[in-house]
Amino acid sequence: MAGGRGERFWPRSRKDQPKQLLNLLGGKSFLEQTVLRLQGFVSEKNIFIITNGSYVDRIRQLCSQLPPENVIGEPCARDTAPCMALAAGIVKAAAKTPDPVMLLLPSDHFIVDRNAMISDFKSCCDYALKEDALATIGIVPVSPCPNYGYIECGEILNGPDKISRVKCFREKPSVEEAVRLLASGNYKWNSGMFVFPLKTIRREMQRNAPDLLSLSDRIAEVWGTPEFDSVLRSEYEAAHKISIDYAIMEHAEKIVVKDAAFDWDDIGSWTALRNHLSPDANGNVSSSDSMLLDCKDCIVFSEDRGTIVAGIDLKDMIVVKTDDAVLVCPVKSAPKIKSLLAALSGDTRFRKYL
Numbered sequence: 001m002a003g004g005r006g007e008r009f010w011p012r013s014r015k016d017q018p019k020q021l022l023n024l025l026g027g028k029s030f031l032e033q034t035v036l037r038l039q040g041f042v043s044e045k046n047i048f049i050i051t052n053g054s055y056v057d058r059i060r061q062l063c064s065q066l067p068p069e070n071v072i073g074e075p076c077a078r079d080t081a082p083c084m085a086l087a088a089g090i091v092k093a094a095a096k097t098p099d100p101v102m103l104l105l106p107s108d109h110f111i112v113d114r115n116a117m118i119s120d121f122k123s124c125c126d127y128a129l130k131e132d133a134l135a136t137i138g139i140v141p142v143s144p145c146p147n148y149g150y151i152e153c154g155e156i157l158n159g160p161d162k163i164s165r166v167k168c169f170r171e172k173p174s175v176e177e178a179v180r181l182l183a184s185g186n187y188k189w190n191s192g193m194f195v196f197p198l199k200t201i202r203r204e205m206q207r208n209a210p211d212l213l214s215l216s217d218r219i220a221e222v223w224g225t226p227e228f229d230s231v232l233r234s235e236y237e238a239a240h241k242i243s244i245d246y247a248i249m250e251h252a253e254k255i256v257v258k259d260a261a262f263d264w265d266d267i268g269s270w271t272a273l274r275n276h277l278s279p280d281a282n283g284n285v286s287s288s289d290s291m292l293l294d295c296k297d298c299i300v301f302s303e304d305r306g307t308i309v310a311g312i313d314l315k316d317m318i319v320v321k322t323d324d325a326v327l328v329c330p331v332k333s334a335p336k337i338k339s340l341l342a343a344l345s346g347d348t349r350f351r352k353y354l
Contacts, residue, residue, distance in 0.1 A: 001083055002031055002051040002059065002107035003074055007338050008269040011325035012303065015354050020107040021058065024267065024287075025276050030108040035063050037114045041121065042103070048090055049107070050074060050083050069224075075233040081247035082239040084196075085205065085212040086232070089219025091198055101125045102201065104194040104244075109266050110276070116262035123161045124195040124258050131157075131254065134204065135195040136166070138188025138257040139264050144178035147268055149190035149245070151257050162259035169245050188257060191264060194244065201248070208251040215239055269334050270318050273299055288321075299331065325353055 006019020013019045020031040028036070035047060044065050051059055053073030060068050072090075074083065084104055091100050103121060111117055124135040138151050149172055154165035169190060173181060181187040205213035215235045222231045249255060265275055277285040284292050288302035288309060295314040302309050302321040309319055318334060320327040329336070344350040 001080060001104065002049050002055070003077065003083065004108065005052075006108065007341055008334065010337055010341055011320060011322045011327050011353065012301065016054065018052075018055065019267070021055070021062065024273075025110055029062060030110065030267070031059065032062055033111075034105060034107050034109065035066070037111060037117060038103075041118045045070070046094075048072065048087060050086060051107075052077070072232075075236050077241070078236055078239045079241045080192075080244045081209065081212060081242045082215060082236060084194075084201070084244050084248075085209075085216040085239075086219055086236075088196075088198060088201055088205070089216040090223055092202075092216065092220040093223035095198065099129060100198045101129060102194075102196045102198060104196060106192050106266070109191075109193075109264060111262055111264055113262040117260075120258055120261055121195065123158075123163070124256075127158060127161065127163055127256065127258075128195050128200065129197050131256070132197065132200050133254040133256050134200055134249070134252050135163075135256050135258060136249070137191045137193040137195075137260050139191050139260050141182050141187065141189050144175065144182040145189070146173055146175045146178045148172060148266075149192075150178075150181050151188045151190050153186045153188060153257055157256060162261075163256050164259075166249075166255040166257050169250055188259065190245075191260065192266075204248050204252045207253075209242075209247045211240065212247060269337070270299055270301065270320065271331055271334055273301065297331070 002020050004018060005015060006013040009019050009022065013022060021029050023029050026033050038047060045067060047066055047070060049059055049063065049071045051071065051073060053075055056071050056073040059071050087102060087104065091102055120137060128135040150170040152167040152170065154167040156164050202213060205216065218231055218235055222228045265272055274285050277287060279285050282295060283297040284295055286300040288300060288305065290300045290309040292298060293312045295311045298311065298314050298317045298319065300309050300319045304321060304323065309321060311319065316331040318327065318329050318331055341354060345354055
C-alpha cells in the first residue's frame with residue numbers, strides 16, 4: 001500500500017514526492033526497501049503496489065524489477081479497505097495456487113532484521129491457512145506511544161510462535177490512556193501488516209462489507225483486460241472511504257496477532273529520526289553538516305550537503321532545510337505540520353510549496 005502522502009515530513013515530502021518515495025534512512029526509498037525485503041520469499045511477479053495514480057510512473061521507474069502492470073494507480077483516495085478489496089480481486093484473478101495468501105504491507109516502514117520478519121510472515125501464513133483466520137503482526141511496545149493504534153491480546157493460541165487471539169483493536173489513544181494500556185501488559189502496537197488467506201478475507205467481506213466483495217469480484221473479472229482502468233475508476237468512485245480496521249478487522253470471526261520478532265518503526269514524523277541517528281553529547285541528531293552551539297535535544301535535517309546548518313542555544317527544536325523551504329519548530333509542535341500545510345494551501349502564494 002503506497003498511496004499516502006506522508007505530510008508530517010514536509011518540507012522534504014511534497015504532493016509529488018511522498019514519504020514512501022523518500023530516501024531518509026537505509027540508502028534507498030522506503031518503498032524500494034519494502035520490496036527488497038521480500039526477495040526470496042515472494043516472487044517479483046507476485047508483488048503488487050497500489051498507489052496514488054499520480055505516482056505510478058515514478059514507482060515503475062524505482063521498482064523496475066516488477067512487471068509494470070503490477071503498479072496500480074488508485075483513481076481517488078478511499079483509505080485502506082477498498083485498497084485491500086482491489087488487491088484481493090487481483091489475487092483472485094492472478095493466483096496460480098488453490099489457496100493463495102495475501103500479505104498486505106504498508107510501504108513506509110523501516111525494518112532492519114529482514115530474516116526475522118520473513119520468519120514471522122511464514123508463521124502467520126501457516127497458522128492463518130490452517131485455522132482459516134486473519135492474522136496481523138503486533139509490535140511489542142517499548143513506550144506508551146499515542147501515535148499508534150493498539151491491539152488487545154487474548155488467550156495464547158500458539159506459544160512457540162507467540163500467536164494470540166485478538167480481543168479488540170483500539171484507535172490511537174491519549175498519552176494517559178497509552179500509559180494504562182502499556183501497564184496492563186496485554187497490548188501490542190498495531191503495525192498495519194496483515195496476512196489474509198484469500199478464502200478467509202472473502203468470507204469476511206461477505207459477512208461484514210459486501211460492497212467491498214462486489215468491488216473485489218468486479219476487479220477480478222476485468223484484471224488484465226482493456227476494461228480494467230474504466231472499471232477501477234467507476235468502482236472506486238462509488239466506494240466508501242473506510243479503513244480495514246473499521247470495515248473488517250473489528251468485526252471478523254477469528255483474528256490472531258503474532259508478536260513481531262523484528263525491530264520496527266513506521267517513521268511517522270521528524271521525531272522518529274532520533275531512533276535511527278546517533279546523538280551527540282547533548283542529544284542532538286543531525287543528517288547533515290551542522291554546528292549546534294549550546295543546543296540540546298534538537299533534530300536537524302538538510303538535503304543540501306554544501307550548506308551548514310548552525311544553531312545557538314536551541315532546545316527541543318526541529319530544523320529542516322530543503323532547496324526551497326525551511327521548517328523550524330519545537331519538537332512538541334511536530335503534529336501541527338499538517339495544520340501548517342492546510343494554511344499554506346489556503347494562500348495562493350504558497351501552494352507551489354505543497
